Structure formats: structure tokens, C-alpha cells
Amino acid sequence: MEYISTRNKTIPISSSEAIIQGISKDGGLFVPINIPKIENIGALKEADYKELAFIIMSKFFTDFELSILKNCINNAYDNKFSEKEIVPLLKVGDVFFLELFHGPTLAFKDMALSILPHLLKEAININKIDREVVILTATSGDTGKAALEGFANVGGIKIIVFFPEDGVSKIQKKQMLTQEGSNTFVVGIDGNFDDAQNGVKGIFNDQNFVRFLDKNKYILSSANSINIGRLIPQIVYYFYGYLTLLREGKIEDNEKINIVVPTGNFGNILAAYYAKEMGLPINKLICASNENNVLTDFIKTGIYDKRRELILTSSPSMDILISSNLERLLFHISGGDSIFVKNKMDELVKDGYYKIDKSNLKDFYGSYSTEEGISSSINKVFAENNYIMDPHTAVAYNVYEKYKEETCDNTKTIIVSTASPFKFGTKVASSIGIDIKNKDEFNIIEALATKTDIEIPKAISNLKDKEVIHNNKCNKEDMKGLIEKFLEVGDIDD
Numbered sequence: 411m412e413y414i415s416t417r418n419k420t421i422p423i424s425s426s427e428a429i430i431q432g433i434s435k436d437g438g439l440f441v442p443i444n445i446p447k448i449e450n451i452g453a454l455k456e457a458d459y460k461e462l463a464f465i466i467m468s469k470f471f472t473d474f475e476l477s478i479l480k481n482c483i484n485n486a487y488d489n490k491f492s493e494k495e496i497v498p499l500l501k502v503g504d505v506f507f508l509e510l511f512h513g514p515t516l517a518f519k520d521m522a523l524s525i526l527p528h529l530l531k532e533a534i535n536i537n538k539i540d541r542e543v544v545i546l547t548a549t550s551g552d553t554g555k556a557a558l559e560g561f562a563n564v565g566g567i568k569i570i571v572f573f574p575e576d577g578v579s580k581i582q583k584k585q586m587l588t589q590e591g592s593n594t595f596v597v598g599i600d601g602n603f604d605d606a607q608n609g610v611k612g613i614f615n616d617q618n619f620v621r622f623l624d625k626n627k628y629i630l631s632s633a634n635s636i637n638i639g640r641l642i643p644q645i646v647y648y649f650y651g652y653l654t655l656l657r658e659g660k661i662e663d664n665e666k667i668n669i670v671v672p673t674g675n676f677g678n679i680l681a682a683y684y685a686k687e688m689g690l691p692i693n694k695l696i697c698a699s700n701e702n703n704v705l706t707d708f709i710k711t712g713i714y715d716k717r718r719e720l721i722l723t724s725s726p727s728m729d730i731l732i733s734s735n736l737e738r739l740l741f742h743i744s745g746g747d748s749i750f751v752k753n754k755m756d757e758l759v760k761d762g763y764y765k766i767d768k769s770n771l772k773d774f775y776g777s778y779s780t781e782e783g784i785s786s787s788i789n790k791v792f793a794e795n796n797y798i799m800d801p802h803t804a805v806a807y808n809v810y811e812k813y814k815e816e817t818c819d820n821t822k823t824i825i826v827s828t829a830s831p832f833k834f835g836t837k838v839a840s841s842i843g844i845d846i847k848n849k850d851e852f853n854i855i856e857a858l859a860t861k862t863d864i865e866i867p868k869a870i871s872n873l874k875d876k877e878v879i880h881n882n883k884c885n886k887e888d889m890k891g892l893i894e895k896f897l898e899v900g901d902i903d904d
């Protein structure tokens with residue numbers, strides 16, 4: 411399988427090269443030259459998570475020897491995950507929650523960031539790279555910690571994470587600032603996630619800086635979902651969720667289901683779109699946003715308009731106005747028209763918006779939840795079903811309720827549950843009536859554990875006494891300066 415840029419189809423590269431580069435030099439994202447099909451999906455219903463991961467990933471990562479790919483998968487999906495199914499599926503009321511947060515950092519990002527370091531190491535070997543790889547990551551909370559965890563102490567790789575100083579939850583922040591590993595660097599910036607992501611993309615595209623790093627024997631890569639090595643592993647759990655329904659007799663073979671995804675950078679829902687294109691019977695892809703509802707407007711009108719204030723919400727991983735992976739969707743729905751994609755991306759930079767024909771978005775339904783909607787959904791599901799959702803998952807639930815009301819569609823539905831509620835203690839606890847006044851975050855979490863009768867995950871209880879290691883802060887304009895400092899390469903301008 412070859413990969414091409416969404417903005418220029420003429421230079422195909424291998425999957426291992428695409429993983430190393432992270433983002434194309436022309437600013438585009440790598441996409442597979444075609445999306446492979448899987449026939450007779452129902453026959454895979456007895457496959458465990460690793461077997462399924464191998465079947466799916468081997469169709470995309472074709473320049474990895476099969477035994478090497480199998481090793482990567484075995485090393486990724488092991489007892490780092492607390493549940494033996496890796497992603498349990500739970501029926502709650504009339505929906506199914508696919509819980510993607512049982513990995514080491516308690517968010518769905520672990521699903522791909524447990525394997526990306528193994529894939530990248532192998533990609534470095536395959537391409538005989540004689541440079542140290544520097545992973546630049548922008549995060550609004552969950553990606554950062556999952557990437558740090560995955561890459562900590564991996565030889566030949568350094569990881570630098572930029573997060574919005576005031577735009578992540580207290581637990582997310584503590585998770586990142588206490589990260590051990592001599593190759594890890596964490597920086598709070600004085601902007602929002604879009605600033606961090608724009609900054610990182612700008613650095614990738616600054617050819618002078620890239621050459622300067624190269625002279626110092628460094629190359630850049632990415633751990634965000636702009637990296638195809640992040641996206642492909644996320645396809646697996648959509649198949650696994652579907653096949654679990656089939657194995658448990660909840661659906662017939664080939665029966666269509668809906669998938670609801672709380673969405674920010676559009677990577678997770680794009681993985682579901684890839685699954686659909688590969689043949690998974692999906693009816694609607696339901697794109698759930700928080701008050702940063704740029705995607706809702708896009709799906710309803712075909713107009714993507716980022717000219718609005720970014721709002722900090724209780725679901726920070728979705729506090730995004732420039733959803734990177736939409737670029738890949740534009741490429742696919744335009745039949746692979748890279749000129750069209752480039753024009754739209756240029757319009758977004760120049761004018762702040764672009765328009766497409768909304769009939770191209772028929773696979774999707776989009777809506778959003780307010781802060782109040784998040785609280786009332788958490789409260790309702792807990793009261794009625796004794797099931798506790800984190801704010802991101804609550805956004806998805808809230809939007810699914812709207813979808814049902816609007817469409818009366820009773821297709822069986824999976825909601826992806828993307829993070830542990832204990833990462834967002836204040837919002838979750840207050841939503842179910844716990845008095846949070848005068849309590850610190852860890853007291854709130856203890857009260858939440860008592861009320862829900864769920865044990866606090868070790869990854870959170872251990873955090874309480876962990877020492878803060880990273881104290882770096884910078885202006886959003888000075889991200890390059892910090893990279894120079896961490897890599898000890900001097901100043902490009904000297």
C-alpha cells in the first residue's frame with residue numbers, strides 16, 4: 411500500500427516513510443492510495459483484539475514484515491490494558507458503550523499510542539534512518555499524556571509535548587507534568603489547542619528549521635492523528651465493537667449500526683469512516699461536538715467556518731476549531747482531488763472558512779451539546795442506569811439523544827466512550843450532585859469513587875503524590891526556541 415499527500419498525489423511513499431514523516435512537506439496529510447476492503451467480515455467474529463488488529467493493519471502497513479507487525483501488535487495490546495477484551499462493550503439502556511479508556515493513561519489515545527512507538531522504531535530500521543527522531547505533539551489533554559507514556563525512554567526518540575496552559579483538566583495536566591523519562595519534554599503555552607497545533611504544523615513546514623535540525627542529526631515526526639500511524643490502529647476497535655455485537659447475538663450478520671463519536675480533531679470519527687469504507691456495515695456516523703460546534707455547522711451546511719472564539723469547556727480534548735483530519739475526508743469525498751483539497755485548505759487560512767456541497771456529507775449526522783447538556787446527560791445516565799460517563803462521552807450521549815428525537819432511527823448504536831470519568835472529576839462529580847465546594851481534585855475523585863462504587867484507577871491514585879518534573883512555559887510564538895533549547899542545538903538565527 412502506498413501513501414500520498416492530500417495536497418499532491420504525485421509522490422507516493424511507503425507506510426513506514428509516512429509514519430516517520432508524520433505530515434507531508436507540502437502541508438498535506440498522508441492517505442492510503444486506496445482504502446482496502448475486508449470481505450466476509452462476519453467470519454471474523456471469533457477473532458480476539460490482536461488477531462483483528464493484525465488482519466486490519468497488515469492491509470495498510472504493507473512494507474512491515476508480517477512477523478514484525480505481529481510483534482508490534484503483541485507488544486502494544488498486552489497487560490498495559492486493564493481489561494482482557496482491551497475494549498469492552500457494555501449495554502446501557504438502549505445503546506452500547508465501547509469503552510476505549512482501559513489503557514495506561516485512561517483515554518482512547520492509548521489505543522494507537524501503545525503501538526505507534528513500536529511501529530516508528532521498526533520504520534526507522536526499515537528506512538535505515540541515522541537521525542534521532544523528535545516527536546512534536548500538540549495536545550488539549552489526552553494525546554499528550556498517551557504519547558509521553560508510549561515514547562518515554564524509547565531509544566533514538568525524543569518527545570516534546572505542547573499543551574494550552576489553561577486548556578486541560580487538572581488531572582490531565584498533572585499526568586503530563588509528572589511524566590518521567592529523560593527523553594520527554596512538556597511545555598504549557600499561553601494559547602489554545604489550535605495555537606499549539608498550528609505552531610507544530612508551522613515547524614514541520616519550516617524547511618529552514620527542518621534543515622537546521624537535520625544538520626544536527628534530528629528529524630521530526632508526529633504523535634497526533636495527523637500521523638497515519640495514529641489513524642490506522644484506531645480502525646480496529648470499530649470492527650471489534652461490531653463483531654462483539656455479532657458474537658453476542660445482538661445483531662444479525664451484515665446488520666447496519668450507527669456509531670457516535672465525540673469529535674475534536676476528526677481523527678477518531680475518520681477512523682470509523684475508514685472502517686465503513688472497508689466494508690463495515692455502518693449506517694450513520696454521528697459526529698458529536700461540544701460548544702466548539704464548528705463541525706456541527708459544517709455537516710449541516712457544508713460551510714466550515716473557524717471565525718469564532720474557541721471556548722474552554724469541560725471536554726477539553728474537543729476544544730478545537732481547526733479539525734486536522736477533515737482534510738483527509740475532503741480528499742476521499744472529492745474522489746482524491748488534491749487540487750480541490752489544497753484550494754479549500756488555502757481558503758481556510760486566507761479567509762477563515764470554506765464551503766463544499768453538503769450532499770457529500772450524507773454519511774454523517776452532526777450536532778452538539780452545551781455544558782448544561784453534558785451535566786444533565788451524566789446525571790440522567792447515572793440515575794437511570796448507574797453508568798458514569800466522562801464529559802466527552804456525555805457529549806456523544808447527548809447528541810445521540812438529539813439524533814433519535816430528530817430521526818426516530820432505532821438502528822442499534824455504539825457510542826465510543828473515550829475517557830475515564832476520573833480524569834474529569836470536578837465536572838462529573840458536580841453533575842451527579844456531589845458537593846465539590848472546598849474540595850481539592852483528589853478529594854473530589856474520592857467522593858466520586860464512593861458515590862459510584864468504582865475503584866479509582868491506579869494511574870490516577872498514584873498521581874496524587876507524584877512530583878512535578880516539567881515546569882516549562884512559553885509564548886505560542888516561541889515554540890521553536892524551546893525545541894532548540896531541549897535539543898541543545900543552539901539558535902538557528904545565530
Ligand SMILES: N[C@@H](CCOP(=O)(O)O)C(=O)O
Binds near residue numbers: 674
Ligand atoms: N483530542 C486531542 C487533540 C489532539 O488530537 P489528536 O487525536 O490529533 O492527537 C488531545 O487530547 O490532545
